[in-house]
Amino acid sequence: MEGQRHEVVLASLDTGPHPVPDSFDKIVIGASIRYGRHRKAVFDFIEHHRALLECKPSAFFSVNIVARKPEKCDPHSNPYMRKFLRQTAWRPGQLAVFAGRLDYPHYGAFDRFMIRLIMRITHGPTDTSRSYEFTDWAKVEAFGEAVGKL
Numbered sequence: 001m002e003g004q005r006h007e008v009v010l011a012s013l014d015t016g017p018h019p020v021p022d023s024f025d026k027i028v029i030g031a032s033i034r035y036g037r038h039r040k041a042v043f044d045f046i047e048h049h050r051a052l053l054e055c056k057p058s059a060f061f062s063v064n065i066v067a068r069k070p071e072k073c074d075p076h077s078n079p080y081m082r083k084f085l086r087q088t089a090w091r092p093g094q095l096a097v098f099a100g101r102l103d104y105p106h107y108g109a110f111d112r113f114m115i116r117l118i119m120r121i122t123h124g125p126t127d128t129s130r131s132y133e134f135t136d137w138a139k140v141e142a143f144g145e146a147v148g149k150l
């Protein structure tokens with residue numbers, strides 16, 4: 001988006017205080033999946049700012065590992081995006097799903113064990129000595145361009 005001469009401000013919902021969204025022309029919310037869910041803070045933010053989100057150009061993207069599978073990598077087919085759309089009445093102008101990163105060496109013992117188990121069941125990588133990046137950065141780039149045109 002910065003390539004399209006938009007000024008972009010990044011803010012985390014985990015570490016407040018975050019910028020007041022009404023001072024921006026467009027709002028993009030991105031959220032990753034942890035154990036089957038988008039964080040509650042994402043829904044709290046959306047509900048708190050719903051009126052504003054509905055009257056400004058807005059977009060949402062979800063990052064998860066299930067999206068590494070071609071049959072689950074777009075907003076219509078990704079189970080977490082489908083669930084997200086059932087959980088909120090907000091309908092952003094642009095939606096995207098991106099495959100994220102598996103970072104086994106940086107997980108604690110419990111997460112490493114659980115994620116490896118999930119990967120074994122879903123035929124994903126199980127070598128915990130390394131990280132795996134599944135993100136299609138060209139898709140991220142295309143999303144940025146589409147958001148720029150909203």
Ligand SMILES: Cc1cc2nc3c(=O)[nH]c(=O)nc-3n(C[C@H](O)[C@H](O)[C@H](O)COP(=O)(O)O)c2cc1C
Pocket residue numbers: 032033034035036037063064065066067099100101102103107111115
């Ligand atoms: C503790 C943990 C639980 C996760 N649970 C899921 C999950 O249930 N489904 C999924 O598709 N991806 C899952 N992921 C993968 C993340 O969505 C992916 O690694 C993403 O890139 C994480 O981004 P973040 O580190 O910014 O949260 C999980 C990752 C972690 C670390």
